[in-house]
Amino acid sequence: xxxxxxxxxxxxxxxxxxxxxxxxxxxxxIYSFEEGYNSASQTFRxxxxxxxxxxxxxxxxxxxxxxxxxxxxITVPLSTGIxxxxxxxxxxxxxxxxxxxxxxFLPYVTNTLAVGLVFMILFKxxxxxDGLINMLINMFGGSSIDFIDGxxxxxxxxxxxxxxxxxxxxxxxILTSALASVDQNLYKAAKIDGTSRWRTFTRITLPMISPxxxxxxxxxxxxxxxxYSDAVALFGTDLNAAGMNTIVGYIYDMxxxxxxxxxxxxxxxxxxxxxxxLTITAINLTLSGSxxxx
Amino acid sequence: xNTQDYLKIEKxxxxxxxxxxxxxxxxxxxxxxxxxxxxxxxxxxxIKSYGSYNAEYxxxxxTLSPTLQNYIDAFTQVPLARYFANTLIFAIITTAAMLxxxxxxxxxxxxxxxxxxxxxxxxxxxxxxxxxxxVIITNFVTITNLGMRNTFTGLILPSIxxxxxxxxxxxxFEQIPDELYKAAKVDGTSDLKYxxxxxxxxxxxxxVTIAILKVIECWNSYVWPRLITDDENYFLVSNGxxxxxxxxxxxxxxxxxxxxxxxxxxxxxxxxxxxxxKIMAGVSRGGTKG
Amino acid sequence: MKIVLDHLTKRYPNRTKGEADxxxxxxxxxxxxxxxxxxxxGPSGCGKSTTLNLxxxxxxxxxxxxxxxxxxxxxxxxxxxxVGLVFQSYALYPHLTxxxxxxxxxxxxxxxxxxxxxxxxxxxxxxxxxxxxxxxxDRKPSQLSGGQQQRVAIARALVKLPRVLLLDEPLSxxxxxxxxATREEIRRIQTETKLTTVFVTHDQEEAMSISDFIVVMKDGxxxxxxxxxxxxxxxxxxxxxxxxxTPPINVFEGKVENGAIxxxxxxxxxxEGVEDQDVYVGIRPEGFLLDEKGTFHCAKKQxxxxxxxxxxxxxxxxxxxxxxxxxITLDNRDAIGDTVCFALKPNKVExxxxxxxxxIDYTVKGA
Numbered sequence: 003x004x005x006x007x008x009x010x011x012x013x014x015x016x017x018x019x020x021x022x023x024x025x026x027x028x029x030x031x032i033y034s035f036e037e038g039y040n041s042a043s044q045t046f047r048x049x050x051x052x053x054x055x056x057x058x059x060x061x062x063x064x065x066x067x068x069x070x071x072x073x074x075x076i077t078v079p080l081s082t083g084i085x086x087x088x089x090x091x092x093x094x095x096x097x098x099x100x101x102x103x104x105x106x107f108l109p110y111v112t113n114t115l116a117v118g119l120v121f122m123i124l125f126k127x128x129x130x131x132d133g134l135i136n137m138l139i140n141m142f143g144g145s146s147i148d149f150i151d152g153x154x155x156x157x158x159x160x161x162x163x164x165x166x167x168x169x170x171x172x173x174x175x176i177l178t179s180a181l182a183s184v185d186q187n188l189y190k191a192a193k194i195d196g197t198s199r200w201r202t203f204t205r206i207t208l209p210m211i212s213p214x215x216x217x218x219x220x221x222x223x224x225x226x227x228x229x230y231s232d233a234v235a236l237f238g239t240d241l242n243a244a245g246m247n248t249i250v251g252y253i254y255d256m257x258x259x260x261x262x263x264x265x266x267x268x269x270x271x272x273x274x275x276x277x278x279x280l281t282i283t284a285i286n287l288t289l290s291g292s293x294x295x296x
Numbered sequence: 297x298n299t300q301d302y303l304k305i306e307k308x309x310x311x312x313x314x315x316x317x318x319x320x321x322x323x324x325x326x327x328x329x330x331x332x333x334x335x336x337x338x339x340x341x342x343i344k345s346y347g348s349y350n351a352e353y354x355x356x357x358x359t360l361s362p363t364l365q366n367y368i369d370a371f372t373q374v375p376l377a378r379y380f381a382n383t384l385i386f387a388i389i390t391t392a393a394m395l396x397x398x399x400x401x402x403x404x405x406x407x408x409x410x411x412x413x414x415x416x417x418x419x420x421x422x423x424x425x426x427x428x429x430x431v432i433i434t435n436f437v438t439i440t441n442l443g444m445r446n447t448f449t450g451l452i453l454p455s456i457x458x459x460x461x462x463x464x465x466x467x468x469f470e471q472i473p474d475e476l477y478k479a480a481k482v483d484g485t486s487d488l489k490y491x492x493x494x495x496x497x498x499x500x501x502x503x504v505t506i507a508i509l510k511v512i513e514c515w516n517s518y519v520w521p522r523l524i525t526d527d528e529n530y531f532l533v534s535n536g537x538x539x540x541x542x543x544x545x546x547x548x549x550x551x552x553x554x555x556x557x558x559x560x561x562x563x564x565x566x567x568x569x570x571x572x573x574k575i576m577a578g579v580s581r582g583g584t585k586g
Numbered sequence: 587m588k589i590v591l592d593h594l595t596k597r598y599p600n601r602t603k604g605e606a607d608x609x610x611x612x613x614x615x616x617x618x619x620x621x622x623x624x625x626x627x628g629p630s631g632c633g634k635s636t637t638l639n640l641x642x643x644x645x646x647x648x649x650x651x652x653x654x655x656x657x658x659x660x661x662x663x664x665x666x667x668x669v670g671l672v673f674q675s676y677a678l679y680p681h682l683t684x685x686x687x688x689x690x691x692x693x694x695x696x697x698x699x700x701x702x703x704x705x706x707x708x709x710x711x712x713x714x715x716x717x718x719x720x721x722x723x724d725r726k727p728s729q730l731s732g733g734q735q736q737r738v739a740i741a742r743a744l745v746k747l748p749r750v751l752l753l754d755e756p757l758s759x760x761x762x763x764x765x766x767a768t769r770e771e772i773r774r775i776q777t778e779t780k781l782t783t784v785f786v787t788h789d790q791e792e793a794m795s796i797s798d799f800i801v802v803m804k805d806g807x808x809x810x811x812x813x814x815x816x817x818x819x820x821x822x823x824x825x826x827x828x829x830x831x832t833p834p835i836n837v838f839e840g841k842v843e844n845g846a847i848x849x850x851x852x853x854x855x856x857x858e859g860v861e862d863q864d865v866y867v868g869i870r871p872e873g874f875l876l877d878e879k880g881t882f883h884c885a886k887k888q889x890x891x892x893x894x895x896x897x898x899x900x901x902x903x904x905x906x907x908x909x910x911x912x913x914i915t916l917d918n919r920d921a922i923g924d925t926v927c928f929a930l931k932p933n934k935v936e937x938x939x940x941x942x943x944x945x946i947d948y949t950v951k952g953a
Contacts, residue, residue, distance in 0.1 A: 026434030196665025
């Protein structure tokens with residue numbers, strides 16, 4: 003009895019994990035190699051790499067891959083940089099720090115879909131109105147652009163902007179607490195020694211918070227590669243039609259929805275995504291590792 | 297250098313400091329406006345009448361004739377109340393069930409001794425790296441095959457465990473001194489009673505934080521509900537808002553849409569305003585979005 | 587470099603509106619002679635660290651002036667004062683090696699005064715040799731013991747040849763044995779460099795053992811300044827008497843009556859030159875002598891033998907101390923009965939005014 007008891011406590015967790023994590027993990031590999039799987043009859047023709055070939059040749063997937071990469075490359079450095087600036091600003095104003103920090107955190111607790119709708123309205127150009135953002139652009143002498151149904155770069159701009167808006171709270175929070183946890187005596191010592199502001203930042207602040215910056219970059223990459231619901235919020239569920247699909251969007255479209263019913267293709271795409279994320283994370287870790295040794 | 301020079305240096309330094317502080321405040325205020333503006337805009341639009349909104353070719357930053365008609369429309373013309381109730385049920389049951397599962401598991405890992413404990417825990421931790429996108433495909437097929445599409449059971453089941461929260465809670469449980477457990481054992485307290493009467497009350501702050509974070513996560517979940525429900529009666533708010541957007545009010549009734557957006561955003565914002573310290577502390581201990 | 591603190595005052599505005607300002611340092615006047623080591627001593631919150639920060643320039647005085655030699659440095663920013671500061675927590679840059687840490691202040695120098703890399707290395711090595719850590723130059727701070735880290739911090743403070751060395755609780759993070767060794771080390775370095783040094787501590791034993799002068803502070807106000815032994819032997823008031831010495835001084839309520847100090851109705855010491863009044867009576871633990879003819883009767887509670895000393899813990903109805911303790915040299919402790927009779931060494935007995943707690947001078951009758 004004594005030996006069984008711990009396992010009884012663990013049983014629910016183990017059961018759920020086995021059913022909804024371990025088994026699916028194995029299954030997704032199997033799916034990805036089953037050729038011609040038919041979800042109605044649950045039969046398949048053969049085993050091979052066909053699904054991967056199909057996905058990699060699918061123009062929608064290529065589009066999604068391209069969109070996702072652009073999104074990642076723009077938003078990860080941008081959001082980390084802005085977050086660092088804001089965190090530095092926050093830490094230099096002890097009086098209103100809490101107030102600002104609370105405001106800045108607000109996007110974290112909002113429904114991505116719901117607020118995305120607001121962004122859409124702000125940026126959208128319709129027959130009735132050019133929208134608020136276009137009004138601002140007009141004010142500065144530019145001409146109206148449809149950010150939601152218009153040119154590719156405009157849509158990508160909105161997507162990046164919204165993504166940064168959404169991910170920033172987390173990064174600001176992490177960096178602000180990282181900055182606050184740096185021993186203040188180090189700054190006093192530097193001040194006594196007449197260290198310039200810039201040198202204090204590059205030689206003390208940055209090295210002291212670099213683990214957290216790397217953490218944010220790594221989680222930022224992983225998160226940005228999984229972008230999906232922000233895009234849905236802005237451009238609607240038919241992302242392929244909007245040309246704004248992401249890898250994750252492609253997976254779900256393959257699984258379900260108008261073009262759905264292909265779990266095998268979805269599995270292959272998911273594994274390709276996983277491989278990409280794993281590779282990028284490995285590269286990041288190697289870079290940060292060698293950076294730290296120096 | 298004499299005192300005069302030093303005073304000059306001091307003055308210049310003060311001036312620079314003031315300029316720096318000014319710029320800092322300016323940038324922070326700009327970002328605060330960017331953060332708050334969408335919230336202002338959704339509130340503002342939600343109280344503009346349909347007619348007056350559509351008459352504004354150039355959007356106005358205020359309205360002189362606020363109306364609550366949009367809120368009435370949001371509750372009568374689309375099943376917003378149902379989405380709302382569904383999400384509430386989903387969030388509460390999922391969070392409650394998850395708390396039971398993770399408290400039991402964290403207790404076993406933190407307090408009970410058994411063979412293979414560390415191995416099993418490492419196994420759990422390694423599962424934490426598995427992205428949701430990888431397992432969701434099979435889960436979709438599993439739930440479909442079990443005939444649980446468009447049921448609460450189907451919605452809830454896959455999100456009942458969270459390894460991360462087990463990990464967080466285990467760390468917290470382990471901070472309770474061993475002596476307490478030994479004292480309870482000497483007094484003849486059973487493990488379960490010790491868990492309920494000692495560990496849970498002591499770790500209540502962490503448990504509350506986890507519960508809040510999970511509720512937020514449930515409230516905002518979109519992908520899984522979208523896959524598993526196509527019957528409007530089981531839509532959660534995220535799917536609901538998407539449905540409203542695509543074929544909601546029969547016409548592009550943006551003020552009514554914004555009213556719906558306000559309604560589904562308000563609970564979380566209230567939760568945040570009450571618990572912002574707890575939520576931010578919990579998130580900075582290693583939470584990630586979603 | 588002599589340091590003059592001239593009516594130095596530091597107030598902080600109170601956080602709660604309407605409340606009076608907090609005065610961290612109140613009208614501090616002192617001239618620190620060149621090349622001496624000064625111990626700033628007091629309980630936490632007494633303003634000693636603020637005083638140090640005022641000298642370093644990390645904080646600016648509300649009023650008053652600070653002079654380094656003939657320079658008025660009151661408004662000079664810290665980096666131009668030429669001070670070396672050592673922190674309780676060492677404040678070493680954890681990502682830099684010992685060498686890089688020590689070189690850090692030199693690398694801040696711009697313009698024509700900037701040394702070449704080689705000169706910097708040379709200087710760093712010199713400083714390291716002075717504190718005897720030259721063999722640890724390529725380690726990171728985390729690979730050093732607390733004592734070694736403290737030496738690195740001192741080397742970093744010394745490398746830019748400061749005019750004044752400031753030490754903020756430098757020994758508090760060390761364990762007891764290291765504290766003793768590092769204490770001697772600091773004294774040695776100070777003697778070798780002949781730097782005017784200000785040393786902040788809450789530990790009276792530490793301050794007494796290495797300082798040329800000690801400054802006892804309480805609530806922002808200087809209580810007494812003097813050579814350690816003088817302050818111990820002639821405390822200016824009851825606070826100083828209680829703060830210096832372990833075990834602490836024993837305090838009784840008593841009075842001066844008809845040419846004698848009276849405690850609990852017993853005339854314990856015949857004195858002259860003091861009017862009759864109520865007083866506090868302080869007796870150092872080493873001021874007691876076991877004497878059958880002694881006039882001070884106390885109830886024995888316990889006898890503790892610690893190495894060479896025997897200490898008697900006793901009780902007296904007039905006591906205001908938490909516990910009373912006498913340290914005596916005695917071989918046969920069984921000889922102590924339940925009631926002990928003490929005679930007193932006159933120079934170990936102090937009396938203080940009941941209201942101001944200031945010490946009252948007296949002469950022993952017949953002396």
